[in-house]
Amino acid sequence: MNKRQNVTIKGTKDGLTLNLDDSCSFHELKKELDDKLSATYRVHEDRPLIHVRLETGNRYLTNAQQEELKMLVRQKKNLIVEEIRSNVITKEEAEALRKQHEVLTLARIIRSGQVVEVTGDLLLIGDVNPGGTVKAGGNIFIMGTLRGMAHAGCYGNEEAVIAASSMKPSQLRISDCINRAPDHAINVEKHEMECAYINENRQIIVDRLQGLVHLRPNLTRLEGGR
Structure with missing residues (x-):
């Protein structure tokens, strides 16, 4: 009978993927990983670095255990750990993900000098007055007039959007892109x-809301919806 393999190595165009069994002991896993890497990847001074991704399945690794695996791989000189992926997350990580995907609803007016910042999406029922600021890690939806500053995707999400019943902002920001209010928002009353x-040229574009369903189809999260 063939012995069960705790470590399987797969080469990809980007480097190596090491699939690590999640049912054996951590000690057994480390030993087999060390043996296989030592036998296959000997030190060559002229060999370029090979990026390695570790897939740990349903095994939870502490920070110390992750460092042990990284150190073991680094000892092979030409290998470097790019990522450790697991199906398991901590309660803290799960709570952070929940906050990133929740929609916070506020019914108020954001006045000059006031700043509202949320981790996920923001639904504001009210106006943002000149000098007021709203920031969100996700999208910003304003059921009112935006006359102040809105910053969506403020943690780096370039897929985020800003929508408003009346778009007359002093400034728009999405991720690290910045745009002043479009001229028509000031001079023409929109209904x-x-x-x-952000478009493909990394410029902030203001358009009719109806086109958003095609630009950002993932905004629709209703089950069974189309």
């Missing part, structure tokens, strides 16, 4: 909701 998003 339809508009949205702002």
Whole structure:
């Protein structure tokens, strides 16, 4: 009978993927990983670095155990750990993910000098007055007039959008892109909701809200919806 393999190595165009069994002991896993890497990847001074991804399945690794695996791989000189992926997350990580995907609803007016910042999406029922600021890690939806500053995707999410019933901002920001208010938002009274998003040229574009469903189809999260 063949012995069960705790470590399987797969080469990819980006480097190596090491699939680590999640049912054996951590000691057994480390020993087999060390043996296989030592037998296959000997030190060559002229060999370029090979990036390694570790797939740990349903095994939870402490920070110390992750460092042990990284050190074991680094000892092979030409290998470097790029990522450790697991199906298991901590309660703290799960709570952070929940906050990133929740929609916070506020019914108020954001006045000059006030700043509202949320981790996930923001639904504001009210206006943002000049000098007021709203920031969100996700999207910003304003059921009112935006006259102040709105910053969506403030933690780096370039897929985030800003939508408002009346778009007259002093400034729009999405991720690290910045755009002043479009001229028409100041000079022409609009009677339809508009949205702002980053286009393929990394410029903030303001357009009719109706086009958003095609630009950001993942905004629709209703089960069974189309």
